[in-house]
Amino acid sequence: MDYSSRINTSLDLNINPHRLHEELPKKEVEHNFFSLGVKKSSVKEQQSSSALVEELKRVSAENKKLTEMLTEMCENYNSMRSNLMEYMRKNPDKEQSSSKKRKSESSFNNSAPKSMNGNSESSSTDEESCKKPKEDIKTPFSKVYVRTEASDTGLIVKDGYQWRKYGQKVTRDNPSPRAYFKCSFAPSCPVKKKVQRSVDDQSVLVATYEGEHNHPHPSQMEPTAGSNRGVTPCSGSLSSSAPTVTLDWTKSKSSTDSKNITPKMEAPQIPQVLVEQMATSLTKDPNFRAALVAAISGKMLHNN
């Protein structure tokens, strides 16, 4: 299964310089930037504007390069994934015996649920389901990778929902602590999330969502609510295949909110319609638009 052809690695948020270039010829962009300014622009202003255009070109090239890298990574990931799937199909027993993790952790690590292994020991699975009424086979979960500032030591993953931290633990396989959150709508909302820094990359937060929100997204309930820069972790589309979403918020904090959101959908299973919903909700958000306008005008003023 080749997902890479179906993945659009750039969100069509119209904040992408690369997209800007694609949609508008360079001359036109140049013209628009100039016409945006005061008509009687001085030579100095024109120089800074051309510098801005140069900068834009450079960023576009960089963005294009990154997009290509991402596409390549996606292709590699998909081929590895299909290989793994094939391997798991051929060796279901090995897979099962090799997973020494606990039931909950095995589910979080996206290994095949026990009931999915198709083993003939139906009695044992029945026994398990009897012992564990809270068997989480039905509980959907997803992983979200969030890139943050390396200096950012917090374990905050802003996804728009409100969370209440109820615990923190240092786990054996990762020196950085794992934080446990419950949805603030609990107990009516059963969703939990775990946030821990990646072992490989300390600047990456790994948020594991468990369950589905049984209430609308806070941004839909309170349109005036503050930071809405996160994304819904697609809990509605959660499946046993653990959708994975990677966000890059390394710069969203340093300047204006939202302008540097570059979500990368690593999960081909996430329907395009969801992505479009996310984009739509972002573009409809007045705060997002205001932040975008402020960011653009600020950048232009800075360069002029």
Add this chain to the structure above:
DNA sequence: CGGATTTGACCAGCGC
């Protein structure tokens, strides 16, 4: 003062 966060204690599952 009320809600959120912190943190040590406790509990349950699992392997030996």
Add this chain to the structure above:
DNA sequence: GCGCTGGTCAAATCCG
């Protein structure tokens, strides 16, 4: 049964 580990509870503390 015991120890290890992850997950949760709840009292203490913090903060707006």
